[in-house]
Amino acid sequence: MTTSRTSPRAIDLRPPHHRIERRAILWWTLQSLALWVPVLAVMTAGYVLWEAARPWLAVALIVAGVLAVISTVVEPWWRYAVHRWEATDEAVYGSSGWLVREWRVAPISRVQTVDAVRGPIEQMLGLSTLRVTTASSKGAIDIVGLDRDVAAEAAERLTTIAQMTPGDAT
Amino acid sequence: MNATPWRRLHSRMIWVDAVQSVVSLMPTGFAVWVVGMEPTLGNMWPVLAIAAFGVLGATADALRWVFTRYRVTEDYVERRTGVFVRRYRSVRRDRIRSVDTEAKLRHRLSGLRVVKIGAGQQSSAGESAFDLDAVHTDDAAALRRELLWGEAPSAPAPAVDAGPAALEPEEKQVLARLRPGWVVYNMFNIWAYLMALGLLWGAYWLGTAVGFDVGGFIEGLVDWEALGWGRSIVVGALVVGAVGAVGLGVNFFTENWNFELARVPGENGTLLRTRQGLFKTREVNRDDTRLRGIQISEPLLWRWMGMADTNVVTTGLDLWSMSQPTTILPRGPIGVARPVAAAVLGVHESPLEVPLARHPRAALRRRMWWATLTAVAVVVLLGWLAANDVVPFAMMWAGVALWPIAVAAAVVAYRALGHAVSGEYLVVRSGLMSRQTTALKRSAVSTVAVRQSLLQRRLGLKTVAAMSAAGWGAYHAPDVPADAAVALASEAAPGLLEPFLVPQTSGARERDMPSRV
Known part of the structure; x- marks a missing residue:
């Protein structure tokens, strides 16, 4: 029963092996457009039709415009550079995010x-x-932007391994 | 299996319902015939509401009795109920985790018990508890033994006249009992005022109902004119607060009367059992094999008096339930909570008492940044509103005054941070308004996550999260030094990260290019 205070082993996580599909950039871009185009359209309509609100709608419109450009042009490419994944027989490992990066590992057992x-x-x-x-409500791993066949094949393989692993998964 | 006859709930319930109807009509009768109150809706509505509530509730309960049947077969516990919508519930007996008994005052007076069968239902998924409301006390004990230990209900019970206590295999190890001094920790909080308002309104209504001049009585107590407005308000607040505090104190004793936390033998392994209550008794059994850790929370405003709440971290218990099944001790002093927690975990060197590693100063800097940014944002927002004549410019000072408070909060939050790995347990501590120290079994950690925001990257920090099926699902160690984070994550879930680890190449590690496979 020893208490190990942080005497940091000089270790680090290596990035997962596989990159995601390049098409994911397009997917993120389209997703962002699907969100921002209606928002900007409504705001612009408001700006044109409702004169009294112009001073503050202008500020909101500029902020929304900047956010829209960032999430449409910058975020998808940034995410593509960060997102990676890997699934071994013991664990699933994914890295994701852009402004906030995250590395997640879940054991197959x-x-x-x-x-x-x-x-x-x-x-x-x-x-x-x-x-x-996993059994934890917060412990799910989402690996986005996989090719349809790759994802189906990985899902099948992981399900098989998970079924062979004993235990009630809590 | 279909041969097993269906059983009814206990017939005494009908009598209880009848008595409840009569009792709930009594205030109305009292008001009309004894006090001679004029029967108008305007002044009668509180007693009428009580009467209607009581009679309707009793009628519904009686109807429920008529339409409810239950039975215990070899593999299932089944229940049919419902007047208009028939509902059928069944629970597989091998899924049953707990069988708890509960009794409200009316159950206790009539010797009945509510039996709650827990089978890992998740109320977040809309599953309600399986309960039998109500059966005879002896039947409840028999059901419990049958479902938890598999004894046949028809087995001869030689200990019948030895009282209910002798019916259980008692080799209990008592871990804590109620100490009257704990009441101090439960008297002072914001609910005192709500309680006082309820009590005082009731007293006022009763007073006016029997023709007592409440206003005149209060006026006659003190010379309010001489006190002036300010002092009158202070005196009023103090009196109301005192009434509320006394109310909460009494409430504490009725809720926790005879409180006992004990470890008792169960079907497989041991159970952690709490019993408490004066009018309404409650007994909760928690399977020790599902225990994954313990959490002690210390509210910020009461830390000087060492106030602590103690909860177990287990799987299969509902955290949102009103009966708070995870709470194993009433709110009390930290000096009691720590040793009890150690005894519950059954470890020699308690993980909740080990010295924790402090987090780097950069963690404080990050909190300072956020505190300052929040204050600036508020000031800018108020300034903009002021420029548009929505609020006066003086309001901006409120935003400025927010800054020192936010900075103080940042320091408090920073000082709460800590982590350690002690034996089988991962210990993390954090929290501003309530400092929570959690010891989580390392073998119970499933997913491990390491997070880093842009600001954290600049400051050389990372947040480590250990996910588990137990408790809140995720337990965080915020703002660990970046070069120690992976080591901590790796220790939190032994072996899990091994295949993905590489030696640290300081500085260059972010530039590692992965090999394409």
């Missing part, structure tokens, strides 16, 4: 479900999200 999820834009582009959930 605790995996409860493995799904390949596809939203409307993803379907259009032949992409798929691999969703791995």
Whole structure:
């Protein structure tokens, strides 16, 4: 029963092996447009039609415009550079994020479900999200921007391994 | 299995309902015939509400009795209920985690108990508890033994006249009992005022109902004119607060009367059992095999008196439940909470008492940044509103005054940070308004996450999170030094990160290019 205070082992996480599909950049861009175009359209309409609100709508419009440009032009490319994933027989490892980066590792022995999820834009582009959930409500790993076939194959493989691992996954 | 007959809930419930109806009509009768109150809706509505509530509730309860059946077969516990909508629930017996008994005052007076069967339902998913409301006390004890230890209900019970205590295999190890001094920790909080308002309104209404001049009585107490407005308000607040505090004190004793935390034998392994209550008794059994750790929270405003709440971190208990099944001690002094927590975990060197590693000064700087940015944002917003004539310019000072408070909060939050790995446990501590120290079994950690924002990257910090199926799901060690974060994450979940680790190449590590596979 020893108390190990932080005597840091000089270790670090290596990045996961696989990159995601390049099409994911387009996916993120389209997603961002789908969100921001209606917002900006409504605000512009308000600006044109409602004169009394112009002084403060102008500020809001500029802020929204800047955010829209960042999330449409910068964020997808940045995310593409960061997002990586890897699935071994013991664990699923993913890195994600842009302004806030995150590295997540979940052991296969605790995996409860493995799904390949596809939203409307993803379907259009032949992409798929691999969703791995564990018994912890906060412990799910989403690996976005995978090729449809790669995700399906990975989901199948992980499900098989998870079923072979004993334990009730808590 | 279909041969097992369906059983009814206990018939005494009908009597209880009848008595409840009569009792709830009594205030109305009292008001009309004894006090001679004029029966108009305007002044009668509180007693009428009590009467309607009581009679309707009793009728609904009686109807529920008529339509409810339950039975215990070899594999299932089943229940049919519902007057208009028939509902059928069944729970597999091997899924049953806990069988708890509960009794409100009316159950206790009539010797009945509510049996709650826990099978890991998740109320967040809309699953309600499986309860039998109500059965006879002896039946409840028999059901408990049958479901938890698999004894047949028809087995001869030789200890019948030895009282209910002798019915259980008692090899209990008592970990804590109520200490009257704890009441001090439960009397002073903001709810005191709500309690006082309720009590005083009740007294006022009762007073006017029996023709007592409440206003005149209060006026006659002190010479209010001489006191002046300011002091009158202070005196009023103090009196109301005192009434509320006494109310909370009484409430504490009725809720926690005979409180006992004990470890008792169960079907597989041991159970952690709490019992408490004067009028309404409650007994909760928690399976020790599902215990994953313990959490002690210390509210900021009461830290000087060492106030602490103690909760277990387990799987399968509902954190949002009103009955707070994870709470294993009433709110009390930290000096009691720590040793009890150590005894519950059954470890020699308690993980909740080990010295924790402090977090770097950069963590303080990050909190300072956020505090300052928040204050600036508020000032800018108020300034902009002032420029548009929405608020006066003087309001900007409120934003400026926010800054020292935010900075103080930043310092408090920084000082709360700490982490350690002690034996089987990962210990993390953080929190501003309530400093929470959590010891989580390392073997219970499933997912591990390391996070870093842009500001954290500049300051050389990372946040480590350990996810678990137990408790709140995720426990964080915020703002660990960046070069020690992965080591901590790796220790939190032994072996999990090993395949993904590389020796640290200081400075150059962000530029590592992954090999394409």
